[in-house]
Amino acid sequence: MKDLLEVEFLQKLKEYGFEILTFKQLFKNIDLENHFMSKAHRIKFYHILYFSKALDYHFIDFKKYNVKDNCMIFLSKEQIHSFSKTTNYEGYIILFTDEFLKRNFLSLNDSIFNILLKPSILYDCKTDYKPIFKQLHDDYKSQYICKEKINSTLFNYIVLKASEDFNKQNKNTINDKYLKTFQDFKSILHENYYKNRNVTYYSNLLNISSKHLNTICKQITNQTAKQIIISYIILEAKRRLVSINSPIKQISYELGFIETTNFIKFFKKYTNISPSKFKEKNL
Structure with missing residues (x-):
């Protein structure tokens, strides 16, 4: 019986610890019927999945979650997940390491990535995140001298705004x-x-x-x-x-x-x- 695959961050990007791709780029030239991404695998780094258009599902820690238009999923390292084989969606995926998160995020301890029993999923985003993800994607491909600071600013905005929206969605009015x-x-x-x-x-x-x-x-x-x-x-x-x-x-x-x-x-x-x-x- 084989062990479950554990996926590490891409070695050539490990020093920077950050990558953003469109789903189209992620699945380019991939046969999901046989690829590891459509099978359960443990991730050793963090994910943000933003679905601008979607009518599909995603498996996370042995549970099936529906994904819809304007939906965002936050995955922490060590979680087990898999993509559906249909990839019936459009949007972006951000991949990043512990080191990047600690280096660039303002408040790690109470962040949306501090996941215990279930993933943080933001449905029907009231904020239009698509232009922000597009800007981050465009800046990531650039050769700016202060590239990390620019990426970090947009990354922090996405995470902090999504955290606010997530708390409103779940009516988190706890002191x-x-x-x-x-x-x-x-x-x-x-x-x-x-x-x-x-x-x-x-x-x-x-x-x-x-x-x-x-x-x-x-x-x-x-x-x-x-x-x-x-x-x-x-x-x-x-x-x-x-x-x-x-x-x-x-x-x-x-x-x-x-x-x-x-x-x-x-x-x-x-x-x-x-x-x-x-x-x-x-x-």
Whole structure:
């Protein structure tokens, strides 16, 4: 059984860490019936996909999402995704690395790329992003001395404006303090999910009560802190099951389960399928 393909950023562009293409350029001379882009693959860098015209779908972390006109998808590194085989859309794709994001984005911690359980998708964009993407695409191909600063300015505008539109779309009227605490919770969960699955462990690290953490999580996601922890472990388990050709025993140990049987029961309880069946189904 083959490992899931992991896609690295293009080596010749790695120092700059940024690229923007039209979908037409991306799919030029490619047979998507057989190409890796139409098969599930793990990305090691960030994506922004802007669909100016679309009536199609996109697979992200084992779920199918519809894409429509004026739709934007933000993907973080380590997510698993694939394009449809029809490419029934027009628009742009921006690819960039951690280093570019840290070097050029104003606020990394609370950005739209700080993804935990699902991708950030902006539907029916109220802002006309097409001329901005076109300008960024044109400037990217130029030979300006201050090319990175120009690209960075437009990139920041797109991300910050999209973040505002995304919050309005999702009616995010939570106060800033709650959002900051939730972002901190996401960060420490990402770092510690394999060590501890107890809500109290995370609330102690945040210096708040478990009750208060639950209140914050419920207001922002409509899920309890426990549900978020479980969902994240399940998602990470799915990613590992299809990404690496390791025995389930090893994967369960890496996820913090001493007994493999406990991991199998845990996974099946929340997915209604065994880890081995899930792996078989998705490879």
